Amino acid sequence: MRELTQSGTTTIVGRSMKTQQVLHNIDKVAAGRWPVLVLGETGTGKDLVARSIHETAGQGPFVPIDCSSLVGPLMESELFGHARGAFTGAVGPKLGLIELANGGTAFFDEIGELPLDMQAKLLRVLQEKEFRPVGSLQQRRSDFRIIAATNRDLAKEVERGAFRRDLYYRLNVVTLRLAPLRERTDDLEPLIDHFLSLYGTGHILTPEVRSALQGYEWPGNVRELENCIQQMVAINTGPMLHICDLPSPIQNCLQARRAQSMAVAVGASGNSKPPARAETPDRFFNQDIPILPLIEMERRAILHALEYTNGDRGVAAHLLGIGRTTLYRKLKEYELAV
Ligand SMILES: Nc1ncnc2c1ncn2[C@@H]1O[C@H](COP(=O)(O)OP(=O)(O)OP(=O)(O)O)[C@@H](O)[C@H]1O
Ligand SMILES: [Mg+2]
Structure with a gap:
């Protein structure tokens, strides 16, 4: 079983069945050129997986396109480029991101944020492999693999008319769902050790810190875990990191669990029946x-x-x-x- 897979610069760590399955699927989909849709809560590793697919495929450039930042009148020219003089300030021609991705991978991050008119244009590029830069009469070609990611429920977005159904089907050829960290707790230990070796300088976690990290829900998923380790090693020369060094959300969670176990114990102490085993x-x-x-x-x-x-x-x-x-x-x- 792999705990760590490394391709190029991306390292995906995890030994849970769910992560093993994702690693297996990355290898499988990298071999083809199908569109891939990566779904998962924030911080679950969607960027990482997209890069890993691209690096495993080993072809051409990787062009990340953050759809949430594609706003305003320049959006179209960002994506498709423009001809000289297309608009005030367009002093020279400019290549768009779509063209830069030719021969490689265009990673449409936060695809759910793409406005409807841009969705129509993107669909056309995916179908025809052709597009027209802003202010140009000439069609240009770009052939790239598309990987899209979102933490939204795209099927729901389609139902409420915010996302084009035809584009959704076009993108949803291979879907990789990344489980939240709380549903793959087997990944916690290897991830903690990975981040400690990345950011620590010989730092060691006490067993009770490890236990607290295991018991936390990680709403921000792997990103939150990474930040947590970074934060702890940044402010502590170490080598031992204790409960008091944990970021406050985790300490608060720990306190809540302690209070809960106290309540169980208090209830049990006034009761002749043996209590259900509390978190001691x-x-x-x-x-x-x-x-x-x-x-x-x-x-x-x-x-x-x-x-x-x-x-x-x-x-x-x-x-x-x-x-x-x-x-x-x-x-x-x-x-x-x-
Ligand atoms: N399995 C993993 N192994 C190692 N590092 C990981 C893993 N999953 C996520 N990370 C790290 O966690 C951080 C967040 O991951 P990433 O940016 O890929 O998440 P995301 O799902 O794209 O989040 P968002 O929805 O907020 O964009 C990154 O620094 C990434 O390297
Ligand atoms: Mg991301």
């Missing part, structure tokens, strides 16, 4: 512990439980798996409390 704090307990006499381990475990529960002995006893009276006795024994 040992997942967050510092596991870089030296080997110590058991008696000292016990003392530390009690201290940690009390700290975690803000001194609530009932909950602390529950979390330690001992009765309240045993806890009181041990507190006395260790001279930990009055």
Whole structure:
């Protein structure tokens, strides 16, 4: 199983079944010239996949076209180029992005943002491989592979009339769906290690930081994970990175989970029935512990439980798996409390 595939400058990391399938499909589609539609939430790796297909195919230039930035009167000339004197300021002829992609790949990013009139023009280029620069009477040819990406639901856009059905079918020959990171948690470990080796300088994550990263939902997907690691190594000389070094959204999520497990534990402590197993704090307990006499381990475990529960002995006893009276006795024994 591949954890990492590298073609040219793109490296796609992941060992989940979903990522393995994407890697397999990249290899398959790279061999042909079919249009590819890459779908996925923001930060799932659509750009990366598009570049990887192009690099695996190894033909011609890769021309990214950000449809969300193609606005205003110059949009058409950006795409199709213009003749000299086509409009005020057009002092010389200019090649458009479509022509620059000749022989290679045009990557239409955020295709869902392309205005309807441009969609019609793009469809024509895809069908005829011909276009006319702004202000020119001559047809020009460009033969390129199109890869389009969007985080919108294009089928819905078609239904509501914001996206041309014919263009949608034209683009939707091969579809690659990139799953959100929360649905492929097996990718987390290799991705974390990949970004640590890219950005870190010998930084190491404590086990409780890894556990916190595993438990987070990653609404911004791989980009958010990459930013998180970058941020942590940028402000910490390390080598150890602790919970307090995590960006605040992840710390907040951790706190919410702690509060939840506390609530379960509090509920359970007033109940004779054994509680459903809560998320116990040992997942967050510092596991870089030296080997110590058991008696000292016990003392530390009690201290940690009390700290975690803000001194609530009932909950602390529950979390330690001992009765309240045993806890009181041990507190006395260790001279930990009055
Ligand atoms: N599987 C992966 N392995 C390594 N890096 C990845 C992977 N997936 C995404 N990345 C990295 O995460 C960042 C975001 O990826 P990318 O820009 O491709 O996402 P996107 O889906 O195009 O996002 P958006 O919808 O916001 O444009 C990039 O820096 C990319 O290199
Ligand atoms: Mg993108």
